[in-house]
Amino acid sequence: MIETVVQGLLLGGLYCLFALGLSLMFGVMRLTNIAQGDLIVLGGFSAIVLAPLLGLNIWATCLVLLPLAYALGYFLQRGVLNRALDKDPLPSLVVTFGLAIVVQNGLLEVFSADPRSLASGGLNTQSLHIGEQFAVGILPLMICVAAVLCTCAMQLLFNKTALGRAFRAVSDDQEVAELMGLNARKLFAIATGIAFALIALAGFFQSLRTTVSPSDGPQLLLFAFESVIIGGMGSFWGTFVGAMVLGLTQQVGFKVDPAWGVWLGHLVFLAVLVARPNGLFPKTKG
């Protein structure tokens, strides 16, 4: 019982990393990134390719990967996504959906449909023993800690820094913020850059913890999305809690029947939508 709960919360940590980028992009510019899941998979494959190529250990590889992802996000927003932003959500949805198809089929072309994972050097089998019969995997624990740190960092960024203030300003009223001298398009690019770095981190951990396959993307998008909505839009800690609820639910489902985990997660998401349409911790600010 306790083991299921702990496993669920650790899984939730991974989902939180999946979801932060989505939450950030929607929060700053009302852009729903349908390619989120496929980009996570792209992040995972990038780590798998980069590690042997650079000949570095996995953590150094991750340090190389993150700025690359930031640059990709920054320039994608400047070159493509900024053009799709509109009061009407249609253009940005179609463009990110098209992007998802391009990324997914591109990965399929290059890597075939086989699932792959990043060689962790035995990290994924090590565990921390607490008491007699209770053990927690080191890697899932690290992922969960990373999720807490990232959530903290995002919340601090938004509440305490000049950049976060600018993000909130363009989110509240783009026109007025621009009149005050903020460059909204550049801010959007920075936000997407940060979101892509978070996406790459999520993909890195996903490929380390289990496997990635080109067709995984849509499912990862749905997990990210459910975490955001369960927690309540507009707060990173809400997303964190939403991811925990989702991870916990899926783990309980997996325990009952391996085919039920994902399904039960979806049902709990729908139940939250019925009972609390604004999520468990609604907050429009930040």
Added chain:
Amino acid sequence: MSTNVSRGTRGSQLSLSAGVILCLVAVSLPFWGESSWMREFVEIACYFIFAMMWNLLAGYGGMVSVGQQAFFGLGGYAMLSMATFWGVNPFVAIPLAALAAALIALPVSRLAFRLHGGYFAIGTWVISEVFRLSIANIPAVGGGSGTSLTAMHGMDRWARESTTYWVALACVVASIALIYLFLRSKEGLALLAIRDNEVAAEGQGIAVFRMKLAVYVVAAFGCGLAGALYFVSSLRISPDAAFDVNWTAFAIFIVMIGGIGRIEGPIIGAVVFWALNKFFSDYGTWYLMGLGIIAIVMTLFFRQGAWGYLYKKLEFEVLPTQRKLRD
């Protein structure tokens, strides 16, 4: 001073007559055409009807959904269940299955409408996944690996193929007519007002919620129709094929190519899609990447699509819904 409100033009009347003649020729196809043509038509008809419904939702109702395959799959499974368990003739079951999809859309809308904009889009996708995973757990319809439509056994091949073809033709004409008449009606005018400005429309006394619900249910009906038709033709159904998100992906492509928010758009888009599919689908992943890139480029640079462009140049509509004042 008297004003004269008109919608039709000489051009539109001419093209309408041309359409009627084309339909009459199409009806006789089974007597002189090849059976592969009929199969091809049925397949593209399903894509076309699905795309029309996506256009109605996104282009007129302002609801961008990536989960319409939910109703496509439900239509297919409803048709299969009626034919297999109740002995209903599969062709009769097609409209009944569409009706079933529309009925299911009523409670589903209560969930979907809690989300807006981009989150509505992904929310509908989750709902579709719930249907897929739930049906994969029902052994009576073959579970995850699916099942075959056995009710068609013993039917003469030519009779089956040509009946399927005629039903598909009827479905295409009916869905064009349905959407055309809907948009020309008072409700259609209300819908256009909502699309242009939801708050102002509500202020004018338009029941916005009811209109959106009506659009959602009509779209579910159409997608269910397409699904039932598709699986009558293919004779085999599985949850992965029935609830495949690619249905919506192709619909988005067809609509964005042809022009969103215009009835003629999906017609042009479907023809383009049919041609691309015929010549390039062997390229697999490259083909799909190409479709994705075309959709992105169309959205960024030619948002009005091929028909929108032609309309601007020629000021000509085949199926006019706008009212124009003439003196």
